[in-house]
Amino acid sequence: MNDSSWRAPARGEYVGAWGPSDQGPAPAGPAHDAHQAEQTRPMPIVPPEEPMPTPPTPPQKKRAGRDLRAAIGVGAGLGAVIVASLFVWKAAFIGVIAVAVVVGLWELTSRLEERKEIKAPLVPLAVGGTAMIVAGYVRGAEGAWVAMALTTLAVLVWRMTEPPGGYLKDVTAGVFAAFYVPFLATFVAMMLAADDGVQRVITFLLLTVVSDTGAYAVGWRFGKRKLAPRISPGKTREGLGGAIVFAMAAGALCMEFLVRGGTWWQGLLLGLAVAASATLGDLGESMIKRDLGIKDMGTLLPGHGGIMDRLDSLLPTAPVVWLLLVVFVGAG
Numbered sequence: 605m606n607d608s609s610w611r612a613p614a615r616g617e618y619v620g621a622w623g624p625s626d627q628g629p630a631p632a633g634p635a636h637d638a639h640q641a642e643q644t645r646p647m648p649i650v651p652p653e654e655p656m657p658t659p660p661t662p663p664q665k666k667r668a669g670r671d672l673r674a675a676i677g678v679g680a681g682l683g684a685v686i687v688a689s690l691f692v693w694k695a696a697f698i699g700v701i702a703v704a705v706v707v708g709l710w711e712l713t714s715r716l717e718e719r720k721e722i723k724a725p726l727v728p729l730a731v732g733g734t735a736m737i738v739a740g741y742v743r744g745a746e747g748a749w750v751a752m753a754l755t756t757l758a759v760l761v762w763r764m765t766e767p768p769g770g771y772l773k774d775v776t777a778g779v780f781a782a783f784y785v786p787f788l789a790t791f792v793a794m795m796l797a798a799d800d801g802v803q804r805v806i807t808f809l810l811l812t813v814v815s816d817t818g819a820y821a822v823g824w825r826f827g828k829r830k831l832a833p834r835i836s837p838g839k840t841r842e843g844l845g846g847a848i849v850f851a852m853a854a855g856a857l858c859m860e861f862l863v864r865g866g867t868w869w870q871g872l873l874l875g876l877a878v879a880a881s882a883t884l885g886d887l888g889e890s891m892i893k894r895d896l897g898i899k900d901m902g903t904l905l906p907g908h909g910g911i912m913d914r915l916d917s918l919l920p921t922a923p924v925v926w927l928l929l930v931v932f933v934g935a936g
Contacts, residue, residue: 674907682905682914686809690802697805698741698793705733705786707911711902712781719896723770724778728758733786740790741797748790755782784919785912791922795929798936800864807858808925811878812918815851819883822846831883836890844883851875851882865933874932877924885920889913 689696709729716722732755739747759778763771795804823843831839855875859866889912893899902910929936 676907678905678907690796690805694796694801697796698737701789701792702734702737704911704915705737705789706730707904708785708901708915709733709781711904711910711912712785713777715896715898715901716777716781719898721770722777723763723766723774724781725759725762725774728755728762729778729781729786731755732758732782733789736782736786736790737793741793744794744797748787748794751790752782752787755786785915788919788922789915791926792918795922795926798929800936803862803864804925804929804936807855807863807874807929808922809918810858811851811854811875811925812882812921814854815847815875815879815882816886816917818850818879819843819847822849832887835887835894839883839887844879847879847883848876851879859932863929863933864936870928870932874925874928877928878921881921881924882917885917888920889916 686697686700689700710726713724713726713729716724732751736748736751736755739751743750756779759782760775763775763778792805792808795801795808798804819839820843823838823840823846826846827840827842829841830837831841831844852872852875855871855873855878856868857871859871859874860868889901893901900909901912904910905914908914
């Protein structure tokens with residue numbers, strides 16, 4: 605490339621595709637002028653096409669976070685086992701409680717070891733927990749407290765067989781597990797020990813389930829304001845209101861027609877207390893699961909999670925119902 609290729613073309617000089625031509629000025633004449641006019645003719649302006657309107661996106665339907673069919677099937681199966689054991693033989697229901705307690709303890713201690721490296725001793729917890737259930741049914745609250753004390757002692761001694769590292773956190777978790785699962789479940793056995801124990805247990809189970817169902821149904825349909833977003837983002841204040849209304853209505857019916865000596869206004873108070881305790885129990889276990897970084901305590905029950913995921917609202921509600929029934933209609 606030489607310097608002439610970078611200079612500006614002289615006036616009248618023909619410029620080809622590869623720069624100024626050395627053949628002299630461009631030819632003049634009508635043909636050339638017409639050709640030049642054709643090349644410089646402006647392109648016609650085409651108006652832009654209007655974009656096609658985008659169809660509005662239909663609102664997404666709220667969906668449950670679990671397999672609803674599996675949850676209903678498993679719930680119906682558990683309900684059948686509970687009802688059959690209650691009406692056929694009371695001792696069979698004590699066995700159902702004991703199995704649920706042992707499986708719940710296994711789930712809780714397994715998650716503690718997996719996520720926090722806390723080794724709460726399962727064997728003394730399982731044996732002591734079963735003893736608590738039986739003692740509560742046979743000897744009442746006094747027997748339950750004695751069994752709880754002996755279970756605590758067994759946890760302390762059992763852990764001594766291992767190295768001392770982590771002893772304090774392991775036995776603390778063991779005592780917590782003993783109180784949280786079997787001791788609270790003992791109040792169900794104490795309800796069953798009354799003369800109308802079957803009716804009392806059915807009232808307890810029915811109100812807890814109705815409270816959970818009311819919270820789910822109303823919260824799913826109308827829930828907007830979060831109840832405790834840092835603990836359980838799915839729970840709403842509207843859902844809590846649904847739990848209260850449903851539980852109070854069911855409580856009035858149960859106390860009027862099911863529990864011996866009960867009245868409808870006592871059922872309203874009982875339902876209100878159940879809605880509060882069931883919600884707090886659910887939030888309490890949600891705190892535990894958030895601390896452990898898990899969604900469910902187990903996978904034993906399709907559509908539900910684990911046994912502990914079903915006991916979360918039942919366990920703290922049991923002593924509340926037992927106490928109020930004793931106050932309202934006596935120990936039986």
